[in-house]
Amino acid sequence: MSETPLLICGDAFNPEERDRLSSAWPSAFVSGPAGMADLDLGLRSGIKAIAFKGHKPFGGDEMDLFPRLGVIANYGVGYDAIDVAAASTRSIGVTNTPDVLSDDVADLAVALMVAQARTMIRGHAHVASGRWAQEGEMPLSRKVSGSTVGIVGLGRIGREIADRLAAFKCEIHYNSRSEKETPGWTWHGDVVSLATAVDFLVIALVGGPATKGYVTREAIQALGPRGVVINISRGSTIDEGALLDALESGAIAGAGLDVYENEPNIDPRFLKLANVVLQPHQGSGTVETRRAMAELQLANISAFLEGKPLVTPVN
Amino acid sequence: MSETPLLICGDAFNPEERDRLSSAWPSAFVSGPAGMADLDLGLRSGIKAIAFKGHKPFGGDEMDLFPRLGVIANYGVGYDAIDVAAASTRSIGVTNTPDVLSDDVADLAVALMVAQARTMIRGHAHVASGRWAQEGEMPLSRKVSGSTVGIVGLGRIGREIADRLAAFKCEIHYNSRSEKETPGWTWHGDVVSLATAVDFLVIALVGGPATKGYVTREAIQALGPRGVVINISRGSTIDEGALLDALESGAIAGAGLDVYENEPNIDPRFLKLANVVLQPHQGSGTVETRRAMAELQLANISAFLEGKPLVTPVN
Numbered sequence: 001m002s003e004t005p006l007l008i009c010g011d012a013f014n015p016e017e018r019d020r021l022s023s024a025w026p027s028a029f030v031s032g033p034a035g036m037a038d039l040d041l042g043l044r045s046g047i048k049a050i051a052f053k054g055h056k057p058f059g060g061d062e063m064d065l066f067p068r069l070g071v072i073a074n075y076g077v078g079y080d081a082i083d084v085a086a087a088s089t090r091s092i093g094v095t096n097t098p099d100v101l102s103d104d105v106a107d108l109a110v111a112l113m114v115a116q117a118r119t120m121i122r123g124h125a126h127v128a129s130g131r132w133a134q135e136g137e138m139p140l141s142r143k144v145s146g147s148t149v150g151i152v153g154l155g156r157i158g159r160e161i162a163d164r165l166a167a168f169k170c171e172i173h174y175n176s177r178s179e180k181e182t183p184g185w186t187w188h189g190d191v192v193s194l195a196t197a198v199d200f201l202v203i204a205l206v207g208g209p210a211t212k213g214y215v216t217r218e219a220i221q222a223l224g225p226r227g228v229v230i231n232i233s234r235g236s237t238i239d240e241g242a243l244l245d246a247l248e249s250g251a252i253a254g255a256g257l258d259v260y261e262n263e264p265n266i267d268p269r270f271l272k273l274a275n276v277v278l279q280p281h282q283g284s285g286t287v288e289t290r291r292a293m294a295e296l297q298l299a300n301i302s303a304f305l306e307g308k309p310l311v312t313p314v315n
Numbered sequence: 316m317s318e319t320p321l322l323i324c325g326d327a328f329n330p331e332e333r334d335r336l337s338s339a340w341p342s343a344f345v346s347g348p349a350g351m352a353d354l355d356l357g358l359r360s361g362i363k364a365i366a367f368k369g370h371k372p373f374g375g376d377e378m379d380l381f382p383r384l385g386v387i388a389n390y391g392v393g394y395d396a397i398d399v400a401a402a403s404t405r406s407i408g409v410t411n412t413p414d415v416l417s418d419d420v421a422d423l424a425v426a427l428m429v430a431q432a433r434t435m436i437r438g439h440a441h442v443a444s445g446r447w448a449q450e451g452e453m454p455l456s457r458k459v460s461g462s463t464v465g466i467v468g469l470g471r472i473g474r475e476i477a478d479r480l481a482a483f484k485c486e487i488h489y490n491s492r493s494e495k496e497t498p499g500w501t502w503h504g505d506v507v508s509l510a511t512a513v514d515f516l517v518i519a520l521v522g523g524p525a526t527k528g529y530v531t532r533e534a535i536q537a538l539g540p541r542g543v544v545i546n547i548s549r550g551s552t553i554d555e556g557a558l559l560d561a562l563e564s565g566a567i568a569g570a571g572l573d574v575y576e577n578e579p580n581i582d583p584r585f586l587k588l589a590n591v592v593l594q595p596h597q598g599s600g601t602v603e604t605r606r607a608m609a610e611l612q613l614a615n616i617s618a619f620l621e622g623k624p625l626v627t628p629v630n
Binding site for chain 2: 104114115126128133137280282285289
């Protein structure tokens, strides 16, 4: 065993998370992949595992800085920042933290849908500002229960969202590569067909190059003037310029968004919209779930360093 | 048949609702019960049905102004403004609009719970104000799925709320007069016992004198510092002063409220709280549901005037 087998990479780690990792294994810290080349060669030669958190690109060139590197353990279910193909050709395992965050993300997706349709942001301001007493009732809003919903990507998170919306008596449609076993939900082979059939389009895809721009301008147009986009996946999964155009022109009714391109420096056009509910990429942002994610990341690191099988490998 | 059998009572009716009623039956209009005594005696003598909307008290003295009155058709499921006992002793039927609004109210209750726990009001402001880019991430929030929830009053609306929260994998407890048939949910005979057992307390009682102050100061204290109150019923069902005290002192964690005493002139103490999500009594406030409520109200009036059984009588 080298003296310092673990590198903690990412200024997104909070002090508690760094403490947990560095209490378990002798470790060094670097704020992001860009700083790896500046690390001492002796240190780099000993690193066997990297605990990674963040969205900065981590590619093959960085991996080559660590000759004994065997695992990159990502904090989060989405590992699109890591070049997994480059890792695989170098026999480096990549792990993520699936399942433990699905409930939180699904909770937020459903609440974004109700908050958008029921104008809850405006409702809160109407009361908290004192305007209710002065101006009377708000305009009527829009019913959620019983509506027709399309889930883009029926993976773990998409399934959790659909299960919740089924309890809201929604009619569930979905788009995925192949038809899945469901309680009678309607499969669509392409996203335009899905968008045409539904009022609410909920994006629950994985990120990365394969899904970039998957929800196209044509799909957004197909949603129509009653259409609402909910995105809790990655900003990259939808044509964001087309989404902004549609929100500004009224081509669709609104959106509930937790993710954007270029977070947190998002397109300022979002800040001027009245028909959106915006969240700061907090889908998994609860105390309980972040702790569970940190524990699962550490479990993968410890498994590798102790010569056991990885807990949640992705390659 | 008298020339004007219908009195439309309540300035809460919007023009579309008044048109629907007055197109169906010859009618007169009065802004509230307080104005009834000023109506012409000839008109009053012909009134057989009153379409009522609002929260102003409608008692026996007002009923006595209409010698041929046979039905008071309330717009809304809660008819606590109407003295039903006084109506019954006068052989006046009272109807409401149940069921058609249960889904909307339950949707809002669940969204209030998620919005409060996941700090979604703050989240929206964090993004929409541009602070996300400047200040970075918000503090972590709190998980909803899997939490322990207590429903106070497992009637139609309470049941709809519980069914939705079951899909969030919540552990459901409830308090009602007697144990009900449920999928294994835990019954409590009193509200303090319920509050002691749960983190989220969701009030889904009917209003009126029988439930006034039902959720007591003791019950609020029993919730404890992790406790959250959700109220979509009536402001009267909880000791509002005790609720405000607990929210200000941190004796409980927060609240999500759609109803208050003295709406819309609510206690200004609410406006200073950071741990609440406030809505302007919009539980049933969707275009779809308000139309269904208006149609059900008219169906009760037409049934009475045509000599048929009332559709949804409450006495």
